[in-house]
Amino acid sequence: MKLQILRHAPALTQGRLAGRTDVDADCSDQNALAWIADRIDRSTQIVTSPAQRCRQTAGALGFDNAPVDARFWEQDFGTWEGLPYARLPDLGPLPVAQLANHRPPGGESFHDMAERVQQAIEELATDSLLIAHAGTVRAALALVVGPAALSFSVAPLSLTVLRKSGRSWGVDFVNMTAT
Numbered sequence: 001m002k003l004q005i006l007r008h009a010p011a012l013t014q015g016r017l018a019g020r021t022d023v024d025a026d027c028s029d030q031n032a033l034a035w036i037a038d039r040i041d042r043s044t045q046i047v048t049s050p051a052q053r054c055r056q057t058a059g060a061l062g063f064d065n066a067p068v069d070a071r072f073w074e075q076d077f078g079t080w081e082g083l084p085y086a087r088l089p090d091l092g093p094l095p096v097a098q099l100a101n102h103r104p105p106g107g108e109s110f111h112d113m114a115e116r117v118q119q120a121i122e123e124l125a126t127d128s129l130l131i132a133h134a135g136t137v138r139a140a141l142a143l144v145v146g147p148a149a150l151s152f153s154v155a156p157l158s159l160t161v162l163r164k165s166g167r168s169w170g171v172d173f174v175n176m177t178a179t
Helices: 030-039 052-060 096-101 110-123 134-151
Strands: 002-007 045-048 128-132 159-165 168-176
Touching: 002 134, 045 052, 052 128, 096 110, 096 134, 110 134, 128 134, 134 159, 134 168
Parallel strands: 002 128, 045 128
Antiparallel strands: 002 159, 159 168
8 A cells, every 4th residue: 555645835833833723824836736746646545634734735736625534633732832933842852752752731742643643544445645744744654663753854745655565564755845
C-alpha cells in the first residue's frame, strides 16, 4: 500500500501556534500547487483532516468533497494553542523519547497523537493521499523510526510517501517540495 501525505498550504497563524486552532491556509502559490498536483496519485483514496487549512488545500487541488477523518487533526497543544512562537515554553534539552511523551497542559503528547494517527493509517485499506499536518506526517514516519520522527522538517505543501509491504512500513521520501 502506498501512503502519500501532503502537508497543507501555509497556515495563516500570525506567528502563533495553531495545532487545533482552526485557521485558514494561503493557497495562492499556484506554481507550488501545480507542482504538487503533478506528483500526487489522483487514483487513490483522498482523506483530509477536518482543519480548515487542510480542506482549503484539498479544494485548491480539486478535491472539494474529500472525506474528513478527525483522527488526522494536528496535535492538541492545550494551553499553548494561540501563543506566539516566541512565548512558547523552552523545554530544554530533552531526549527525543521524553519529548515525545511530554504533554502540554490540557493537551496531548506527540505519542498520544501518533497513536490515534497510526490507528487511522493502519485502517486504510487502499493506496491513499492524506492532506493533513506536519504532526500527522511525523506520526506516520514514527511507524518506521519511532520518536526520532520528531526530528524531521515538514514544510507546507510538502509531500511525504510511505509504503507498506506485509506488516512493515518503509519511507520512499520525506518533505519533497516545489523549491
